[in-house]
Amino acid sequence: MYVSTKIVGVNVTRGKVREFFDNIALETILKIYVNESYYGAFLLTPDMLKEFVIGNLFSEGVIDSLKDIQKIEISKDIARVESTRIVSELLKAKRNLVEFSCVAGDIGELAAIIGRYRVSSDIMLNASTIVEVFRTLHERMPVFRATGCTHGAALLDERGEIDCLAEDLGRHNAVDKVAGFALLRGLNLNRYALILTGRETPQIVLKAARIGTPIVCSFSAPTLGAIKLAKALGLTLVGFVRGGRFNVYSHPERIRIDFTSRQSL
Amino acid sequence: MYVSTKIVGVNVTRGKVREFFDNIALETILKIYVNESYYGAFLLTPDMLKEFVIGNLFSEGVIDSLKDIQKIEISKDIARVESTRIVSELLKAKRNLVEFSCVAGDIGELAAIIGRYRVSSDIMLNASTIVEVFRTLHERMPVFRATGCTHGAALLDERGEIDCLAEDLGRHNAVDKVAGFALLRGLNLNRYALILTGRETPQIVLKAARIGTPIVCSFSAPTLGAIKLAKALGLTLVGFVRGGRFNVYSHPERIRIDFTSRQSL
Numbered sequence: 001m002y003v004s005t006k007i008v009g010v011n012v013t014r015g016k017v018r019e020f021f022d023n024i025a026l027e028t029i030l031k032i033y034v035n036e037s038y039y040g041a042f043l044l045t046p047d048m049l050k051e052f053v054i055g056n057l058f059s060e061g062v063i064d065s066l067k068d069i070q071k072i073e074i075s076k077d078i079a080r081v082e083s084t085r086i087v088s089e090l091l092k093a094k095r096n097l098v099e100f101s102c103v104a105g106d107i108g109e110l111a112a113i114i115g116r117y118r119v120s121s122d123i124m125l126n127a128s129t130i131v132e133v134f135r136t137l138h139e140r141m142p143v144f145r146a147t148g149c150t151h152g153a154a155l156l157d158e159r160g161e162i163d164c165l166a167e168d169l170g171r172h173n174a175v176d177k178v179a180g181f182a183l184l185r186g187l188n189l190n191r192y193a194l195i196l197t198g199r200e201t202p203q204i205v206l207k208a209a210r211i212g213t214p215i216v217c218s219f220s221a222p223t224l225g226a227i228k229l230a231k232a233l234g235l236t237l238v239g240f241v242r243g244g245r246f247n248v249y250s251h252p253e254r255i256r257i258d259f260t261s262r263q264s265l
Numbered sequence: 266m267y268v269s270t271k272i273v274g275v276n277v278t279r280g281k282v283r284e285f286f287d288n289i290a291l292e293t294i295l296k297i298y299v300n301e302s303y304y305g306a307f308l309l310t311p312d313m314l315k316e317f318v319i320g321n322l323f324s325e326g327v328i329d330s331l332k333d334i335q336k337i338e339i340s341k342d343i344a345r346v347e348s349t350r351i352v353s354e355l356l357k358a359k360r361n362l363v364e365f366s367c368v369a370g371d372i373g374e375l376a377a378i379i380g381r382y383r384v385s386s387d388i389m390l391n392a393s394t395i396v397e398v399f400r401t402l403h404e405r406m407p408v409f410r411a412t413g414c415t416h417g418a419a420l421l422d423e424r425g426e427i428d429c430l431a432e433d434l435g436r437h438n439a440v441d442k443v444a445g446f447a448l449l450r451g452l453n454l455n456r457y458a459l460i461l462t463g464r465e466t467p468q469i470v471l472k473a474a475r476i477g478t479p480i481v482c483s484f485s486a487p488t489l490g491a492i493k494l495a496k497a498l499g500l501t502l503v504g505f506v507r508g509g510r511f512n513v514y515s516h517p518e519r520i521r522i523d524f525t526s527r528q529s530l
Contacts (some may be wrong), residue, residue, distance in 0.1 A: 002489075003489060005489070005492065007512045007514050008512065008513040008514075009511075009512050009513075009514065010510060010511055010512070010513060010520065010522065011509065011510040011511065012392045012395075012396045012509050012510060012511075012524060013396075013508075013509030013510065014509070014510075015524040015525065022512065024486075024487065024488065024489045024492060024514075025486065025488050025489065026488070026489050027466070027467075027488050027489070027490050043466075127275050127277045128277050129278075131277045131278075134405050147486055147487070148486045148505070149464060149485070149486040149487075149488065169464070169466075169488060199414060199434070201292070201308075201434075202292075211519050220413070220414070221289075221290065221412055221413045221414040222266060222289065222414075223289065223290050223291070223292050223414065223434060224270070224289045224290065225269075225292050227270065227289060240413070242336050243278075244276065244277050244278030244279070244409055245274065245275060245276040245278065245279075246274075246275055246277075246278060247272045247273065247274050247275070247287065248272065248273040248274075248275060249272050249273075249289075252273045254422065255275065257275065257282055259277060259280040259505070265327045
């Protein structure tokens with residue numbers, strides 16, 4: 001998912017100029033058609049394309065399970081999906097409604113959607129598990145290590161094991177690849193936390209709720225819209241997992257504090 | 266552009282849980298209409314909205330100068346622009362063509378666009394100036410310092426001065442705000458480098474070429490599509506400016522090596 005290309009490196013502090021080969025991330029375009037209708041065009045890192053297509057339809061609420069897909073064909077830059085579901089403009093309108101309304105803070109208007117996607121899970125994660133998984137996350141991302149240019153997403157179970165890790169130039173795409181990978185393997189996403197390297201936005205929170213992961217954790221920060229939406233959807237939002245600490249922005253009841261010296265200010 | 270909200274902080278290494286107020290970045294939605302036609306909806310950090318609208322139209326090639334805009338009205342989440350230019354679907358089609366074609370590596374098809382936007386400037390930047398500006402860039406970004414959640418973009422002149430700094434949740438938006446700010450002040454963008462915190466993608470390179478900044482420098486990495494497009498457009502692409510060094514991916518002739526001990530491998 002990367003190529004080696006010649007570049008000029010300038011080291012100002014050491015007073016050196018040299019030419020060398022460096023690894024550069026590749027991107028490709030994938031146009032998706034569902035039941036002959038144009039669904040969208042996506043710029044993404046060219047791997048896990050089938051997982052991406054399935055995961056995107058799932059995380060955007062177009063399909064509810066693998067059963068809703070009859071056939072997928074991917075050739076070059078086009079993916080054709082046959083689905084039993086009717087994919088109409090309504091779905092796109094709904095998606096936009098959610099993105100925009102949660103930004104504007106008008107969660108009330110979204111009652112129907114929140115009712116449908118509200119997460120419910122008694123999964124508990126140890127605080128130490130969350131810290132530990134982020135300590136080694138970048139080491140497990142080969143394209144990031146080669147290029148420094150990708151976001152990562154993965155699933156984390158209660159024992160602290162990472163599964164379904166995906167990388168992509170786009171943080172939404174990485175989540176979709178994970179979702180599709182998990183769906184193809186029949187995982188119960190209700191028992192996993194979604195872990196990310198990218199920022200937590202309303203769109204990411206909604207994707208997590210739609211695929212059913214009750215906890216989202218990231219290196220990065222959430223926006224206010226993401227926090228509002230996570231609260232409304234019953235989702236645990238954890239951010240800024242760095243240097244042995246993290247913040248919990250909503251529904252902290254799923255985080256088990258597994259250290260003895262506890263202090264509340 | 267941020268609010269303070271109560272969160273739960275968990276410090277695993279110190280064995281502490283506490284509630285505190287933290288600064289969270291705000292986002293808003295802005296729907297832009299040009300000559301009564303819907304142009305697009307954008308999620309962005311709610312400041313510099315007028316700059317953003319003007320800059321986006323400029324960086325996307327819809328307008329060529331401020332003269333092409335007769336009137337702008339922004340109220341709540343809607344911006345209405347009256348322009349002497351006819352903004353048709355053609356423009357969107359062209360934009361897509363460029364994004365997608367350069368990703369696929371088919372620069373040949375883009376000859377007309379490359380001819381129109383090819384950059385030409387004899388600006389020279391000292392290597393030490395590039396290193397120095399990134400050393401303090403985050404300190405000059407108040408929303409980033411408060412929230413850790415924004416990208417920054419700015420203009421850098423040959424003397425090493427930073428101008429028009431803008432922040433936004435979206436890296437494209439930050440560039441558009443800078444472009445609009447510069448246009449309103451009548452700056453000759455041909456004499457500035459565009460500096461960024463975010464990744465260098467084909468879309469960013471194309472925006473730089475359209476607004477006329479001949480050099481783009483970032484903390485982050487470029488994609489292969491960005492490098493190909495920068496080479497074709499005659500634009501100097503600098504990335505990974507970190508720890509006293511950086512890489513030059515295209516047209517290094519605009520970088521002046523201002524240290525004496527030079528070594529070429």
